[in-house]
Amino acid sequence: MNYYEINNKDYRVSFKQAVLQGIGIKGGLFVPETIPTMPKEFFHTAKLPNYKEMAFTILSKFIEDEINENDLWGIIDNVFNFNTTVVKIANNIFVTELFNGPTLAFKDYGARFTAAVTEYFNLLENKKIFILVATSGDTGSAVAQAFYNKQGVDVVVLYPKGKISELQEKQITTLGGNIKALEVEGTFDDCQSLVKKAFNDKTITNYIKLSSANSINIARLLPQTIYYFYSYFSLNVSDLVFVVPSGNLGNLTAGLIANKMGIPVNKFIAAVNENKVIEAYMKTGIYEPQKSIQTLANAMDVGNPSNFARIMEMYNNNYNTVKEKINSASVSDNEILSAIKFVYENYNYILDPHGAVGYKAVEKLGLIEKNNYILLETAHPIKFYDTVESVINKKIIVPERLKESLNKEKNTTTIDNNYNTFKEYLLSLVEGN
Ligand SMILES: *Cc1c(COP(=O)(O)O)cnc(C)c1O
Numbered sequence: 001m002n003y004y005e006i007n008n009k010d011y012r013v014s015f016k017q018a019v020l021q022g023i024g025i026k027g028g029l030f031v032p033e034t035i036p037t038m039p040k041e042f043f044h045t046a047k048l049p050n051y052k053e054m055a056f057t058i059l060s061k062f063i064e065d066e067i068n069e070n071d072l073w074g075i076i077d078n079v080f081n082f083n084t085t086v087v088k089i090a091n092n093i094f095v096t097e098l099f100n101g102p103t104l105a106f107k108d109y110g111a112r113f114t115a116a117v118t119e120y121f122n123l124l125e126n127k128k129i130f131i132l133v134a135t136s137g138d139t140g141s142a143v144a145q146a147f148y149n150k151q152g153v154d155v156v157v158l159y160p161k162g163k164i165s166e167l168q169e170k171q172i173t174t175l176g177g178n179i180k181a182l183e184v185e186g187t188f189d190d191c192q193s194l195v196k197k198a199f200n201d202k203t204i205t206n207y208i209k210l211s212s213a214n215s216i217n218i219a220r221l222l223p224q225t226i227y228y229f230y231s232y233f234s235l236n237v238s239d240l241v242f243v244v245p246s247g248n249l250g251n252l253t254a255g256l257i258a259n260k261m262g263i264p265v266n267k268f269i270a271a272v273n274e275n276k277v278i279e280a281y282m283k284t285g286i287y288e289p290q291k292s293i294q295t296l297a298n299a300m301d302v303g304n305p306s307n308f309a310r311i312m313e314m315y316n317n318n319y320n321t322v323k324e325k326i327n328s329a330s331v332s333d334n335e336i337l338s339a340i341k342f343v344y345e346n347y348n349y350i351l352d353p354h355g356a357v358g359y360k361a362v363e364k365l366g367l368i369e370k371n372n373y374i375l376l377e378t379a380h381p382i383k384f385y386d387t388v389e390s391v392i393n394k395k396i397i398v399p400e401r402l403k404e405s406l407n408k409e410k411n412t413t414t415i416d417n418n419y420n421t422f423k424e425y426l427l428s429l430v431e432g433n
Contacts, residue, residue: 001015001032001033001034001036001061001062001063001064002014002032002033003015003017003018003030003031003032003033003218004030004031004033005024005025005026005028005029005030006024006028006029006030006031006309006310006313007026007028007309008024008025008026008028011024011025011026012033013030014066015062015063015064015066015218016066016121018030018218018219019114019117019118019121019217019218019219020118020121020122020129020211021211022211022212022213022214022216022217023212023216028309029216029218029306029307029309029310030218031218031310031313031314032062032218035257035260035261035314036061036062036261037260037261037262038057038058038061038261038262042057042262043262045233048233048234049229049230049233051080051083051084051226051230052076052077052080054226054229054230054233055076055079055080055223055226056072056073056076058225058226058229058261059072059076059222059223059226060072061261062222067117067120071120075113075116075117075120078112078116079109079112079113079116079223080109080112080223080226082100082101082102082108083100084096084097084098084100084227084230085097085100086230086231086234086235086374087349089343089347089349090346090347092367092369092371092372092373093359093362093373093375094231094235094372094373094374094375095349095355095374095375095376095377096227096230096231096234096374096375096376096377097377098227098376098377098378099352099377099378099379099380099383101142102145102146102401103138103141103142103145103171104379104380104382104383104399104401104402105138105142105299105378105379105380105383106224106251106376106378106379107138107139107142107143108142108145108146109223109224109226109227110142110215110219110220110221110223110224110250111139111142111143111145111146111147111213111220112146112223113219113220113222113223114143114146114213114217114219114220115143115146115147115150115153115213116146116150117219118131118147118150118153118211118213118219119147119150119151119152119153122152122153123151123152125152126152127152127209128152128153128154128209128430129152129153129154129209129210129211130153130154130155130156130208130209130210130211130426130429130430131143131147131153131154131155131156131210131211131212131213132156132158132195132198132199132210132211132212133155133156133157133158133195133212133213133214134158134159134188134191134192134194134195135157135158135159135164135172135188135191136159136160136163136164136188136298136301137159137164137165137168137298137299138168138299138379139214139215140157140158140159140164140168140171140172141168141171141172143155143157143213144157144171144172144175144179144181145171145175146213147178147179147213148175148177148178148179149177149178150178153178154178154179154180154429155178155179155180155213156180156182156426156429157172157179157180157181157182158182158184158191158194158195158422159172159181159182159183159184159188159191160183160184160186160187160188160190160191161183161184161185161186161414163187163188165383167383167402167405167406169410169412170405170406170408170410171405172412173410173411173412174405174408174409174410174411176411180413180429181411181412181413182412182413182414182415182422182425183412183413183414183415184414184415184416184417185414185415185416185417186416186417190417194417194419194422195212197419197422198210198419198422198423198426199212201423203423204423204426204427207427207430208426208427208430215248215250215306215307216306216307220250221250221253221254221257221307221310222254222257224250224251224254224255225254225255225257225258225261227376228242228254228255228258228259228263229258229261229263231374232263235372235374237372238264238372239266239370239371239372240263240264240265240266240371240372240374241265241266241267241268241269241362241368241371241372241373241374242255242265242267242268242269242374242376243268243269243271243358243359243361243362243373243374243375243376244268244269244270244271244358244376245271245272245297245300245354245355245357245358245376245378246270246271246272246278246300246305247272247275247299247300247301247302247305248302248305248306248307249270249278249305249306249307249308249310249311250306250307251376251378252268252270252307252311252326253307253310253311253314255268256268256311256314256325256326257314259325260314266371267325267326267327267371268325268326268327269326269327269328269329269358269361269362269365270282270326270327270328271328271329271331271357271358271360271361271362272300272328272329272330272331272357272361273293273295273296273297273300273301273330273331273332273333273336273357274293274295274330274331274332274333275290275292275293275295275300275301275302275303275330276328276330277289277290277303277304277305277308278305278308278328279328279329279330281308281328282322282323282326282327282328285319285323287308289303289304290303290304291303292304295333295336296333296336296337296353296384296387297331297336297353297354297356297357298353299354299378299379300354300357311326327365328361329360329361329364329365330361331356331357331360331361331364335356335360335364336353336356336357336360336387337356337387337391338360339351339356339357339359339360339363340353340356340387340388340391340392341391341392343356343359344391344392350381350388350392350396351377351381351388352377352378352379352380352381352383352384352388353379353384353387353388354377354378354379355375355376355377355378355379355381358375358376358377359375362375380399381396382396382397382398382399382402413425
């Protein structure tokens with residue numbers, strides 16, 4: 001299977017190249033040439049398929065012979081080594097819990113798979129690769145954990161000093177080894193611009209092999225299709241509506257791919273916070289990027305969602321077709337708080353702020369009796385304990401795997417917000433090897 005660059009369709013690359021390169025030569029995103037469909041027999045199964053076996057069958061369609069069966073199985077066995085759980089919270093409302101991975105957020109699915117295939121492909125290349133990630137918190141921790149101890153790969157995570165949560169900082173700075181944490185005296189945008197400058201600096205790129213593991217990488221997207229299949233098989237009901245708390249729309253795009261591969265879905269709900277570019281698009285057909293606004297569901301504070309281009313490409317840039325498939329609603333911070341409280345008091349279930357955006361979006365669009373809603377819960381509520389505990393008036397139990405990183409020592413390098421400092425740092429890493 002080849003992948004092409006949106007808006008530059010003649011540029012076609014293998015899966016391997018799409019993963020290692022991340023983005024096309026004109027800055028466009030890669031999409032698969034075709035979306036494979038699963039055979040009818042795949043859906044005629046009496047029992048719930050094994051998650052890893054299903055992942056293998058689905059991902060093979062996108063990778064074909066670029067990774068041999070044994071190796072792909074090894075990768076999958078390792079990547080999906082935590083459970084995906086589907087629970088019922090009310091009559092026709094279900095929750096697929098995507099927070100059972102090491103950093104307690106759904107980004108673990110994409111980041112772990114990206115790390116595994118990057119390591120796999122790069123080992124054949126025999127040159128160390130440096131992954132640069134600028135983060136406002138969640139992506140950095142998922143990527144750091146995912147790449148930890150991967151061979152031939154170093155990760156440099158840049159985060160704004162004092163502007164990420166203590167927990168996120170611990171998850172980034174306590175690993176050590178091939179994970180280098182850089183605390184930047186500046187904002188998230190400063191971190192991002194340092195990374196961009198490095199990618200555009202020939203005196204760096206001629207010398208060091210750089211890559212990124214951000215959400216535009218196709219390897220982040222594909223493994224996210226699997227839990228849609230898993231949710232579908234777990235419930236075995238019709239009239240499905242997937243509710244997707246959305247920021248960069250990667251999760252939603254994965255769902256749309258799963259739908260094209262054969263899962264019957266009535267509708268997808270793109271649930272957003274006050275960053276409502278996609279809601280406006282669904283209403284008007286006009287796409288207008290905005291500056292991002294800070295909210296309680298901060299992993300979705302995105303003003304110009306990168307995967308919008310992929311969605312439009314999948315539906316031939318046809319507004320009416322997109323509108324048939326996707327509905328969207330935006331939710332305020334106050335509504336997030338009241339939804340967390342309501343769901344806890346009525347259904348005895350603790351949502352995190354992102355999941356709460358999803359729940360409230362359903363309510364705002366009007367809950368339809370015949371539908372079965374599957375809400376993707378993208379983060380564990382403990383990650384946002386101060387917000388959540390204040391409305392439910394109760395302490396959330398801290399999962400064991402979290403206690404471990406909380407007890408470890410932080411190890412980070414502080415740099416000023418100056419490109420030359422960053423450049424010297426990068427070059428020193430290479431000299432040190
Ligand atoms: C990243 C993130 C989202 C948004 O996902 P997208 O794929 O960017 O739309 C939602 N919830 C949480 C907890 C996240 O970390």
